[in-house]
Amino acid sequence: MLNYLGLPIAASEHAGEIDHMISLVHWLMLLMFVGWGLFFIYVLFRFRKGANPRADYVGAKGKLSKGTEIAIVVAEVVLLVGYAIPAWARRVQQFPAESEATVVRVIAEQFAWNIHYPGADGRFGRTDINRVSSENPIGLDRTDPDAKDDLTTINQLTLPVDRPVLVHLSSKDVIHSFGLFEMRVKQDAVPGLDMPVWFIPNRIGDYEIACSQLCGLGHYRMRGFINVKSEADYRAFLAEEAKFLTQ
Ligand SMILES: [Cu+2]
Incomplete structure (x- = not known):
């Protein structure tokens, strides 16, 4: 499924704002590519040896060349200050309140995405490195009261639509790198750091989590899925998963 500009x-x-910026940058690059190409062809003829038997070492001094240079610099400053920095600032400064967001932990490992939901109490249970095993990849301590209702999945991140998502x-x-192409999200996952990432999924459907940092031999198969569901379907999913806890 591809969009405008592929x-x-x-x-x-x-x-939308990321795509708008990408399209502006690409239109500017196209303009410069065509401009430079035409200029190169012009220079090939204008400064051919037949017409210029003696070399002239003085560079271009025209108003047009200076004006073009300034126009390009202005366009780049506008892209940076008018679009790129504000878009970045919105991602890193205005985090949603935890009370209004779907909060999940995503713990990357070679070569899978472990998802940890806090469960009905909204609190993440304690995790302990000594409890990590193949059945308990995040080392969740089920004896902790906060952990009793926690849900974990592998490579399946289920989210409700139209509500902010805050990923730790x-x-x-x-x-590793948490790459959600359809969400226009990409963030490195660094051992020892808790990196917050947020976005608001606004389209029900299944999308991909692709590791975007070469992380070892199995990097190519480090693939997960995001399932964006309606609020009702999301609640049904949580209830269904919670059933396994009591069994
Ligand atoms: Cu990876």
């Missing part, structure tokens, strides 16, 4: 389909609220991203081993 971009992946846009499935988050801020995707970390890694167990090496640096």
